[in-house]
Amino acid sequence: MHRWTDPSQTPESLRSSVATFGNFDGVHLGHRAVLARLLAEASERGLPSVAVTFDPHPATIFHPETLELIAPGRLRDELLETTGIDGLLVLDFTQEFAQQTAEEFIVHTFVETLGVKAIVVGEDARGFGRGYTGDVSTLTALGEEHGFDVVVLDDLGNGERWSSSAVRRHLAAGEMAGASAILGRPHRMTGTVVHGAHRGRELGYPTANLATDSLGLIPADGVYAGWLTRVAKPTDDPERTLPAAISVGTNPTFDGTLRTVEAYVLDRTDLDLYDEEVTVEFVEHIRPTLRFDSVEELLEAMAGDIEKCRQVLASIVPS
Incomplete structure (x- = not known):
């Protein structure tokens, strides 16, 4: 083109x-x-x-x-x-x-x-x-x-009119299935991985934090099952597109104020993604963002989130 x-x-x-x-x-x-x-x-x-x-x-x-x-x-x-x-x-x-x-x-x-x-x-x-x-x-x-x-x-749609406005409404509500049905693919964001507070790494779940100037509409706060794609990798590289748990929000358990998008690649603690351009795709909303009373409660919830993400992604081929 x-x-x-x-x-x-x-x-x-x-x-x-x-x-x-x-x-x-x-x-x-x-x-x-x-x-x-x-x-x-x-x-x-x-x-x-x-x-x-x-x-x-x-x-x-x-x-x-x-x-x-x-x-x-x-x-x-x-x-x-x-x-x-x-x-x-x-x-x-x-x-x-x-x-x-x-x-x-x-x-x-x-x-x-x-x-x-x-x-x-x-x-x-x-x-x-x-x-x-x-x-x-x-x-x-x-x-x-x-x-x-x-x-x-003719005007097009399958039950719901296909429009950008409808996609925005679904994303604002965390309705990934509704957004995907109109987009014909999972919603995605692209940005550079930057350093965050490193809390995920300290908790055993290192995350790739997207820069604040990343491209793509940020969906509703919450935890999502999805994919992380390393843009510079060849399309046939098995390390290019990886299953991920994606968190959107302000980390209320730690009194955070900055809204971030961060992705944990399932079962991987060995990846160094800093300064890489990545794309994250949001497949399914797992739960809303919650404030936990202790780190132990947070870790228990995160373990459950990851298991749900694993189940969601097991039968899906990344786009």
């Missing part, structure tokens, strides 16, 4: 394309359905497939306090690459950019820059252009005027 940010640097090999656009936060099953149709349309026409997205997310410009992203920036782009699209144009979203009318955005980005022959969208495509006025009918009219087709997919 070719990724670029400057429309004037669009490769000639990606012009006369089939395209789509959106925020793609989480790259959930709804997004993937649109992208699968994009690939099919491009293949039928013998043209390259291009997705257009924005950085930062438009909502973070206008309402920065209201939105936590499921998979921001690089995480989103890596997930988009797995779909098999040929190109990803990441546009710099600014206040000035937002002043374009819907027509100006479509004509400049898709007609002039990409030379599109078709644009693929979901039926809920709306809110693009100044004043959030652009929708499917706008696209259809512009397609007739400028000579491109508009392919619209």
Whole structure:
């Protein structure tokens, strides 16, 4: 996948394309359905497939306090690459950019820059252009005027509508099954392992603490069964993806105040993961964060947590 940010640097090999656009936060099953149709349309026409997205997310410009992203920036782009699209144009979203009318955005980005022959969208495509006025009918009219087709997919979902908002609600409630059902995979975070208070090591359960600038939405506080992946390891290395118990919270037993994400690789005390980039995937919520009256009670709970994690992960193949 070719990724670029400057429309004037669009490769000639990606012009006369089939395209789509959106925020793609989480790259959930709804997004993937649109992208699968994009690939099919491009293949039928013998043209390259291009997705257009924005950085930062438009909502973070206008309402920065209201939105936590499921998979921001690089995480989103890596997930988009797995779909098999040929190109990803990441546009710099600014206040000035937002002043374009819907027509100006479509004509400049898709007609002039990409030379599109078709644009693929979901039926809920709306809110693009100044004043959030652009929708499917706008696209259809512009397609007739400028000579491109508009392919619209029906609203998608299996009982619950597939949307980034729904994923955020599930994650905020610790509902990993609900989030995974929409994402089509376990929710994940990626970051560098940093030094923490080393309490886990002192207790016999050394943990990999993710840096505070890690990418990915932090789910509800609690203990989760999941996977820890060492990003730099080859995909066929048995030491790459390992079963883990993941803790999210402030460590109330020790009067902690900083909210952290830390993962204990099951039955491993020999790993030195400091400064490594890792991905943690949240498979199942085991229990909420609790304050214990003694270290002994905490250790007893941790032993139970680890056994539950082992049982949950025993029959699951990591994604």
